[in-house]
Amino acid sequence: MNVDRITEKLNILADAAKYDVSCASSGSNRKNKDKGLGNASNGICHSYTEDGRCVSLLKILLTNHCIFDCAYCVSRKNNDIKRAAFTVQEVVDLTINFYRRNYIEGLFLSSGIFKNADYTMERLVHVAKKLRTEHNFNGYIHLKSIPGASAELMQEAGLYADRLSVNLEMPTEAGLKLLAPDKNRQDMIDPMHFLNQEIIRNTEEKKLFKNAPMFAPAGQSTQVIVGATPESDQQVLQSANYFYKNFNLKRVYYSGYVPVLADKRLPALNTAVPLVRENRLYQADWLMRFYGFHVNEIVNNQNPLLDLDIDPKLSWAIRNMQAFPIDINKADLQLILRVPGIGLLSAQKILAARKFAGLGWEQLKKIGVAINRARYFITCKSNEFERRDLTGQNIKQFIMAQSQSKYIKNTQTQLNLF
């Protein structure tokens, strides 16, 4: 093996893969078997780069050669960059070597499209197959599916990968047509549909036959690029909601567009999407999946954009002051979950604790409720209620001012340490 050449390829192909954020590895419970290598389990640890991107896995492209010319992509065929391609065996060897040295916990493998979708997908599947069957590798494998790849290859991929994902790329079909004219939305939807059916079928099969082979046990996910096209947060989240509902996705990843290429169809090079927008989208996504919010409650025609100053739950609450205050000692779980400053865990603790005695501010604080937020929206056993004549806007100002002064205090404390 020519180490210098492999290192050079690694530099090129790991760098090209950094724009894909859909690499969290949770959700699989593949166990180490037959004295094999690795053990992918829930909570496998992730690490993040300075700009917040996950790098816990060996995250590479098989190649950055590509026959397509997607405007937003650094690997597009008309971009003048250094190109490289790993062989199947090189990716297998790298994964095993890095795993043995404890550098990684698994593999995230994507690729530019060379020749055609099936030719590329076949090679991705081959990597996973070799790792599982020749090296008895039980670590986590996430394969990016190539849009337009055949059902047979998707089926085979599901036997070896923990997670499969098909990138939607743009939140809407119109955005995709504009920036990726070679791509077709249906080529993304068909494999997602196929995977969904197979995952459901496999779950049923596993109930009947314990030893039935696993099929993509960590499910499927997708990624949308935000800010390369002018879609609002409403369009982004409605699209995510549609795919969660219809394709049983484990996760939608929101990737703020990083301007690396000049193209008149794209935003100017100096207009990167603020990280806080990505953050707000993830918070909104969380509200839809775990807090019982309907997408239209978070973003709608009156509020098509998420408020970047405050989180989406607080934003919803101050627009719906008529729903408050709620009595924390009587309200049901769904209502409690709508209170800013109360998370899932705290809500459950409140339900358990109030069975024994009415709760006041002190107990709520001990439970983990962020009183500085929640106090504007709840009543409890304590007598000191917040003024109820505050408008939503007043509350927003107070909370923002408080966070600001907390931030200044923390910064001063940190500075004093030096």
Ligand code: SF4
């Ligand atoms: S198909 Fe994928 S790798 Fe190729 S240009 Fe488009 S986004 Fe980039």
